[in-house]
Amino acid sequence: MTTLEAAADAARDNLAALESEAIHIFREVAGEFDRPVILFSGGKDSTLLLHLAIKAFWPAPVPFPLLHVDTGHNFDEVIAFRDHVVEKYGLRLVVASVQDYIDDGRLAERADGTRNPLQTQPLLDAIADNKFDAVFGGGRRDEERARAKERIFSLRSAFGQWDPRRQRPELWNLYNGRHRPGEHVRVFPLSNFTEADVWNYIAREQVALPSIYYAHQRKVYERDGMWLTEGPWGGPREDEEVHELTVRYRTVGDGSCTGAVESTAATVEEVIAEVQASRLTERGATRADDRMSEAAMEDRKREGYF
């Protein structure tokens, strides 16, 4: 066997193990919880999450609805993709709208216009109103340092809060989903995937993604070292020059703080090659919200963020 073949074999084994682990997690939740829900934004991690859920229960339909926390700062392509997926698989979609909260005064727009931090309250309210007891998220431990300490079953208090000191030891594949009324459990089936694994798995399974993950022409302007795009969240200030570039997105979040990267990677194989060569993590490259402070993610997790 050549080195290349050995490396290809190794990668295949690894993806098969990750898939089986994720499927096991979905089935545990289906067996032990009353009202699970999958957080679904139309982004690549949540699309992968849904793909694995479909595989876990085949040939039966996925026994959970989807929940989208909609910041109102969306990419049209992503919303169209979300609606297409919901219809294709006959799923129920619950939308928690940040815009509604701003319109009726329950939340105030931030000075910087960023809405990612505003998602927490609508998310927690949607969980409480629908009595969801298990909430699947697409979080991965390789994303960020505070995430590296996350359990696969992560207990949240009645206030939706994450207390790193109250997390339960998680042994073997014996997950403990016990919770008191009003508490819920966040569940992360992709915990052990890395960004490279996600893309390799998307390629292997031919998972369809919103078009903005692949190279396209877009008018962008530079702010805080990132390429932002025009949208309902506002556009370039007077001193910010607009360029038309070939870009793609590595993550999809709130449009006001999700940056594009210059890229000509138009296929999943080209994206994989680019990810392998990249010297920046996907969050560092494209998410202003995570760069706010050293402990940005830790603080938001404590408050009840994804």
Place this chain on the structure above:
Amino acid sequence: MSSLLRLATAGSVDDGKSTLVGRLLYDTKSVLADQLDAVERASVDKGMSTPDLSLLVDGLRSEREQGITIDVAYRYFATPNRSFVLADTPGHVQYTRNTVTGASTAQLGVLLVDARNGVVEQTRRHAAVLAMLGVPRLVLAVNKVDLIDYDEAAFTVIAKEFAAHATSLGYAEGTVLAIPVSALQGDNVAAKSENTPWYSGPTLLEHLEEVPVAPDPHEAPFRMPVQYVIRPRTPEHPDYRGYAGQIAAGTIRPGDEVVVLPQGLKSTVESVDTADGSLTEAGTGKSVTVVLTDDLDIARGDVIAAADNAPKVTDECTAALCWLSTKQLEPGARVLVKQGTRTVQAMVEELNARFDEQTLSIVDAPDKLELNEIGNVSLRLAEQLPVDDYTVSPRTGAFIVIDPKDGDTLAAGLVGHRFSQLKGVTEPEGA
């Protein structure tokens, strides 16, 4: 050669474990530019002249403030031939329970010692826990050899002392390796050090890449706890009924004779299904949906097992417990036991023994078990359960103990485990 190695690291405070893990990530180029920038900025802020690699892995603010690791963190790195999942477990004494967590799935344990201090209490405790959980291989990373002037004699003393301890825990020769390293300077982590010409063994990374991973127990008898019954009742699949689960041990093929426990119902495997099609064979770790030829009443919690080699079904057992909670255990306690996919009520009838991992001795009939203590108990279960001995089939011999009042995980349990299985442990008369 397996492509995925799961390893756990453990060490005492200040042994430099975070730095070692940071070094592994750094030297395998698993650290990207923005992460490194952040670390360099923070290192300068702290007045340091070189990047503090431990900052790559100390995730929580309270950890950075106190300079200690509080919680198990999972790290990912890869070389062309192997991917690594590293469970980085804290050394702080009150967080030893996390070592159990990190080690429960590990195929190799890396124990760290400070070359200036050698093998200390924590090292012996961690090694005993890893031995008990059946982690098949150990590495002793003798860190900070730069601070003992790369002294071969001092290293040899530490390596020998540890080897003797590991042998007494049942580790055979060839399953334990000591490596002189400096995580800070990079000696023998990924690159061979010129400062230790007397050391001819592999670097830590070479060893991780090449170490044989214990083979999956494909030869073991088949076991699959049923997680969920798949019944689509759709026009395309009106009568489909499949039992979804992850294979805990062994291999399954269509035509295999199986028994469903605890009921004891016999049947034959009709097909082994996945969303990608039916399989001719599936082995340990694979998530599948099993269809049987007979229409049986099977639910979540049942176990499908090889008909000719099934686990015993019982409502009482003895087990080792690693106690993970600040609430102490006393005889007569009522708890929940989750084993496989079934959670049952149980009573701890007796505390038979407590294992003192410092002296490798056994204390008879203790009054209680406290946080971080390891004991042997007799359990009575409210229902009949199919159980294997942990040493024979870890995934069906493992369980967790849950507090029925607040849902906390109290202990890790190993069915049938006796401390005398650790060689060198002497049980008192009559035990």
